[in-house]
Amino acid sequence: MFSPVAWLAFGLAASQLASAQQAGSFTQVGNTQVSAMMMFLGNEEKVYILDKTEGNAAQIDGHPAWGAVWDINTHSAQLMEVLTNTFCASGMHLPNGSYATFGGNGAIGPGGNIGSVVNSAGSGAYDATYQDYDGTKSIRILNPCTSSDNLASAQCQWFDNATVLSMQKQRWYSAAEALGDGTVVLIGGFVNGGYINRNTPNTDPEYEGGAAEPTYEFYPSRGTATVMQFMITTSGLNSYAHTYLMPSGNMLIQANISTILWNPDTNTETALPNMPGSVARVYPASGAVAMLPLTPANNYTPTVLFCGGTDMPDEYWGNYSYPNYNTWTYPTSTDCQRITPEPTDGSDPVYVQDDDMLEGRTMGQFIILPDGTLLVVNGGANGTAGYAQATGQTPSFSLMPYGESLAAGPVGTPAIYNPNMPAGSRWSNAGLGTTNIARLYHSSALLMPDASVMIAGSNPNIDVNLTTVYPTTYTAEIFYPPYFSASVRPTFSGVPQTLSYGGSYFDLTVPASAYTGSANAAAANTTVVLSRGGFTTHAMNMGQRHLQLNSTYAVNSDGSITLHVSQVPPNPNILTPGPALMFVVINGIPSNGTMVIIGNGQVGTQPTQDASVLPASSQNSNAQGSGSGNTTNSASGNSHTGTIIGAVIGAIAVIGILG
Numbered sequence: 001m002f003s004p005v006a007w008l009a010f011g012l013a014a015s016q017l018a019s020a021q022q023a024g025s026f027t028q029v030g031n032t033q034v035s036a037m038m039m040f041l042g043n044e045e046k047v048y049i050l051d052k053t054e055g056n057a058a059q060i061d062g063h064p065a066w067g068a069v070w071d072i073n074t075h076s077a078q079l080m081e082v083l084t085n086t087f088c089a090s091g092m093h094l095p096n097g098s099y100a101t102f103g104g105n106g107a108i109g110p111g112g113n114i115g116s117v118v119n120s121a122g123s124g125a126y127d128a129t130y131q132d133y134d135g136t137k138s139i140r141i142l143n144p145c146t147s148s149d150n151l152a153s154a155q156c157q158w159f160d161n162a163t164v165l166s167m168q169k170q171r172w173y174s175a176a177e178a179l180g181d182g183t184v185v186l187i188g189g190f191v192n193g194g195y196i197n198r199n200t201p202n203t204d205p206e207y208e209g210g211a212a213e214p215t216y217e218f219y220p221s222r223g224t225a226t227v228m229q230f231m232i233t234t235s236g237l238n239s240y241a242h243t244y245l246m247p248s249g250n251m252l253i254q255a256n257i258s259t260i261l262w263n264p265d266t267n268t269e270t271a272l273p274n275m276p277g278s279v280a281r282v283y284p285a286s287g288a289v290a291m292l293p294l295t296p297a298n299n300y301t302p303t304v305l306f307c308g309g310t311d312m313p314d315e316y317w318g319n320y321s322y323p324n325y326n327t328w329t330y331p332t333s334t335d336c337q338r339i340t341p342e343p344t345d346g347s348d349p350v351y352v353q354d355d356d357m358l359e360g361r362t363m364g365q366f367i368i369l370p371d372g373t374l375l376v377v378n379g380g381a382n383g384t385a386g387y388a389q390a391t392g393q394t395p396s397f398s399l400m401p402y403g404e405s406l407a408a409g410p411v412g413t414p415a416i417y418n419p420n421m422p423a424g425s426r427w428s429n430a431g432l433g434t435t436n437i438a439r440l441y442h443s444s445a446l447l448m449p450d451a452s453v454m455i456a457g458s459n460p461n462i463d464v465n466l467t468t469v470y471p472t473t474y475t476a477e478i479f480y481p482p483y484f485s486a487s488v489r490p491t492f493s494g495v496p497q498t499l500s501y502g503g504s505y506f507d508l509t510v511p512a513s514a515y516t517g518s519a520n521a522a523a524a525n526t527t528v529v530l531s532r533g534g535f536t537t538h539a540m541n542m543g544q545r546h547l548q549l550n551s552t553y554a555v556n557s558d559g560s561i562t563l564h565v566s567q568v569p570p571n572p573n574i575l576t577p578g579p580a581l582m583f584v585v586i587n588g589i590p591s592n593g594t595m596v597i598i599g600n601g602q603v604g605t606q607p608t609q610d611a612s613v614l615p616a617s618s619q620n621s622n623a624q625g626s627g628s629g630n631t632t633n634s635a636s637g638n639s640h641t642g643t644i645i646g647a648v649i650g651a652i653a654v655i656g657i658l659g
Contacts, residue, residue: 021452023485026435026477030075033058034068035464035472036456037442038091038537040099041581042144044449044595045072048080049456050101052087052442053108053132054472055464063131067158070476071147072448078151083160084135085124090174090240091535092543095182095577096601098143099535100219102186103171104135105193112462123192136170136192138162139219168225169213173197173239173283176535176542177251180572182603185264187216187253188231188238194320195386196284198236205235211320216264220603230269234258236317239283240538244291244304244341247573252304252341254289255282261341261349272341276351278311279333284385284406285309286539287333288376290366292419293529295548300574301344305354305417307336307376308361310384324392327383328401328408332360355426358415362407363539365445366417367453368546369481370529370583370590374417377455377479378439378539381409385441385538387460403468405460410438410470414479431482438470446541447533449581449593453479483589488627490514490526490591492563492584498597499530502570502609508584512559512626515586519623523553523561525587530568530580530598547575550611555620564615568598570608577606 021027034051042048051066058065060079067082087105094100107115107124115124115132125134138160145156159165167186174189190197190212197212198205206214206227214231217224231238234256241255250261250270257280259272281287287309294300310332316325336354343349357364361379368374387404389397402408412434418426441460448454458473465472491514496506508528515522528551534544550566563584568575577599584591599606 021480021484023480023482024432026433026455026479029476029478031077031474032068032070032456032476033077033079033474034066035442035459035474036444036476037459038086038089038101038535039444039446039454039456040091040535041446041448041533042069042099042142043146044593045146046070046144047072047446047454048099048142048144049077050082050086050089052105053085053130055110055130063129069151075476080158082140082158084133084138084140084162086135086140088173088538089135089138090171090176090186090542091537092176092178092184093532093535093578095599095603097579097595097597098141100184101140101535102138102167102176102184102219103174103189104138105172106134106136107132110463133162135162136172137166139165139167141165167219168217168221169215171213174213175241175243175253177243177245178543178576178578179245179264180249180576181605182577182599183222184219185216186219187228187241187243189213190239195322195388196236196317196319197239198319200319202235206232208235226267228262228267230255230258230260230262237280237282237285240540241282242289244302245573245576246302246342247300247571248342249573250342254306256280259339272339272349273351275306276337276353277333277335279309279335280312281306281309283538285312286363286385288361288364288366288379288539290368290374290541290544293368293372293546293548294574295372296550299344300547300569301340301342303338303340305336305338305366305374305419307357307366308364308379309333310362312384318392322388322391323384323406326391326393327406329382331382332362332380334360355424358427358429359411361411363440363443364411365443365536365539365541367445367447367533367541368531368544369447370451370531370585370593371483371588372420372529372546372548374419375414375453375479375481376417377414377445377453378443379411380407380440381411383407387441387462402470403460403465404462405440405470407440407460410440412436416482435477437473437475437477439473440470443539444536446536447531447581448478449595451481451483451583451590451593453481455479486589488514488516488589490584490586490589492591495582495594495596498599498601500567500609501572501599501606502611503567505564505566505612505614508563508565510561510563510584510586512624514591514627515625516627517625519555519559519561519625520619520621522586522625523555523617523619526553526561526563527551527585528563528565529583529585530575530596531583531593532575532578532580543576545575545580550614552614552617554615554618555623557620557623559623559625566611566614570611572599572606572608577601
């Protein structure tokens, strides 16, 4: 049930919020009530937040809460009931706009101790104080709702019942990646917990004596979980492996310092080059990683960018217990590498050195902005993600200089990477402010419908700690990218509720009030983009994509612009079925985004059609824009998501999703 209390710690009026939207600035906007270890955008109104099970002061149904929903308009949080421990779960969108989270940890009680009821393996099945259940096999489903819905109804709540819906294997820190038919593949993970996924000496890299899970499985199920050789090859540093579906249906997977293309249908692996410089990017090195924008200009060919992380030597990493080294003294990497896993010219995939970051980061996080640039926020200059009460060099918690944190030196100034600039000039932080809130382990960031970025979380502590050096953090911030300096924001109308893979184009109308100056110049510098923010946790945005739709234009005599816009390219592997925000960007200034659904809203083979031919662009030399002052988008604000809970339960026998 929702808590009846609506929380608003700093309560800012709408006029105050508008005045605070200064380009390049951070604004504190409220209290999330649970620390935002995970977030995703449910619709144009709501952000859903998950914490790990811990002793938050906010209570729901007689126990600490670890779930909430954030209202984007009021900047307030309402608590939500979550039954199982979501600690370090993975997550992904579903084709109808719902979201699923996968796995987590065993039940725990105060101080992070094993729950009061222990299962046969010795981990927590339930805890009487925190009232959480074992989450290691859980599949939780959430159908996003809006303020017009009954938010207390069952269809607006988390479905979280592992006796009905669960994975075959226990997974903590597993990877999740959607396929072209909407199926989600779940890869690897720990069985329970630890710093890195290995023992020392590492004599059993496959199962680590029962502590590692080297298999993959699908949701909905495609059969028995199967061992993936790559999880053995990368033993130790393979938590939250970086996964990106390619147009061919193969998947780029990167972990430890290894890289492969993997065929999820045949479980075959094709080795790609190792990461140059032996820089680890996966958790807990936690580099910033993202697929660059997919555009007509690059023929929708994916390139993945890896930045930051650490080149800490293998012997420093330690094992499940803790690192051998005082990680907070080890500088993070500034290195950036690009790779195009499926080059269209027939060449072999290679890593290409890119511009170094302006400063090293662990737990830096890429957010792809609607203008096609990449914002990096959060993170630390030294160390790694994770927490511990000792290291191989510091045997006593009383000697740990930053409490349980294994990172130090919070990096408070964001930076922006422009992939279209010449090499040597792609990074900039000019005009960007600095936050005074440390955003380290368990921080998150997410693109908002107004094209700002919500930043929340940070909690490098085993349980709530408000007095340590890097405390449990509940304060949310909004970062306003440089385009918020524009006096006129584009508006548009005519958005379809769903987009298909190929088929007839559609028209959008941009009024003259949406821009200033020459209509011809504005039209020639207009793009229509789809932005999927993904499921954010641990400095990752699982499923994040940015795709520019092909378009032409007609400039009308009244200054309005008609945009002729293609559907999504007729290959669901390029942008998998599910939700995304549609933005119109004029001269680098984005509109507000409107939520749409790509595909038919169902798991299964997606219908495709040939892309239609667009009309030629036409201009009008007399037409001018009439925009003045700040404007808001007139496009539809409805969320077009279906209800999945009843469908899931009713279809269990048919699609075999029980563990």
